[in-house]
Amino acid sequence: MKICISTYTFLPEIGGVATTESVLAAGFVRAGHDVTVVTTAPGPATGYDYRVLRNPGSLELTRIYAEADILILANLSLKLFYPLLFMRRPFGLRHHSESAAHLSRSWFSVDLLRRWIMRRAVNFVTSAFIGRKIGVPHHVVHPFANPEHITSAMVMPVEARRDAVFVGRLEEEKGILYLLDRWSLVREALGIEELWIVGDGSLRPEIEARIAAGRVPGVSYLGRLNLEETAKEMGRAAYSFVPSLWEEPFGAVAIESLAAGALVILSDRGGLPETTGDLGFAFAPDDSGSFEAALGRARHFREDLLVSAEARAAYADATARRLAKFAPEEAVRKIIGAF
Known part of the structure; x- marks a missing residue:
């Protein structure tokens, strides 16, 4: 056609x-x-x-x-x-x-x-x-995780992954300052040392100033990276944060983080919960207890993956089934079917 x-x-x-x-x-x-x-x-x-x-x-x-x-x-x-x-x-x-x-x-x-x-x-x-x-x-x-730039070679095994990544526009509604304001809590709750920030936006000077002043130890600003470089950062992170404060229409970065093997800790705003489904660790940004609970669930889940080959296999299967819902072929099928 x-x-x-x-x-x-x-x-x-x-x-x-x-x-x-x-x-x-x-x-x-x-x-x-x-x-x-x-x-x-x-x-x-x-x-x-x-x-x-x-x-x-x-x-x-x-x-x-x-x-x-x-x-x-x-x-x-x-x-x-x-x-x-x-x-x-x-x-x-x-x-x-x-x-x-x-x-x-x-x-x-x-x-x-x-x-x-x-x-x-x-x-x-x-x-x-x-x-x-x-x-x-x-x-x-739904939009889709772009299959062209996330490859299996970029996805490190769970035991080789470490720390956390934030990918997105550096704007207030994306929740980057929300995350940095709670960085000490995040480090302790997850048992990690570093956060890598990928992206650009109006908050870049504020973020760079906080890093330079030593107010957020362990946080690094990597700048704006291309798709392949961004996928590599997701592929080596244990956790990926999507802490949006506004009602996201969807949130493709959450799907791409999942495809790259990171455990996704995301807010429950807008269409974000539709991205990872039960595989994500969702929280309500205006509820501090909800955020702490999501961190705890994510760490406990990672610890299970580290010690159980059965848990790793089950999670890999569930991730593959989830990502299949966002394949371009599925979108093509639905669009043609609607006519």
Whole structure:
């Protein structure tokens, strides 16, 4: 089939939507489909296993939409929707965030058009949490752990792993300061010495200042790393923290940490619990007792893994089954099935 993915952001831009749509496109190609990505994002048109068309003209965009057997839009981008105002055809709309839950109901707002788009579309959401927020019929199609940059060679055995890692934007809502404020507790509860921070953001000066002043002993700032380097850090850590304070739409870093073999300690906000399921150690950020309990459960679980080959085998099997739910092939199957 001819598949068209229409997205306002795409590689080489950085971000969850750009990465997710690129992995989805590759998944459709592996399934034997003819894929075209149309985007308003700047960048090269070559170097992909599928066609990438950047900033197409109105006639070309209309032709591609008309010829596609399946058309998928990434989020409510009006810049790429307009040909569908004059076409009667089915299309999918992927919601990567809860923005659709906050559309204005004013008669003078362009959000009226966005609401009309949602009513016409086959809606796909990244988590059941987002589905509950947007309040329209939908299909849950989770993002996925990118299979291209997390390899078995990066995943160290449990006995060789040590300490902890944080990967994410260095912003207040991601919980990095929450973690650093409790670092002494974390070190003692988990029996670890070091925390490696990977990422960048507005809190970088604050974090570097705390490290330089010796206020968070054992914490290292590694900067912004590429996907492979980040996977290696996850692959050698005993624990990975995802302590978000806001309602995450999903939380792909939790899935990638799980794929890299780290035990994931994560908040219970938004769609995060849907990532690791029972394999994660969730806590309520506003409940100190909940956080301490999650640390205790994670350490106890790791100690079991260290002494029991049976426990390690059972955990590996459970992890593989969990990750299979987020494979690109599963997303392709669900999307095709919805049409």
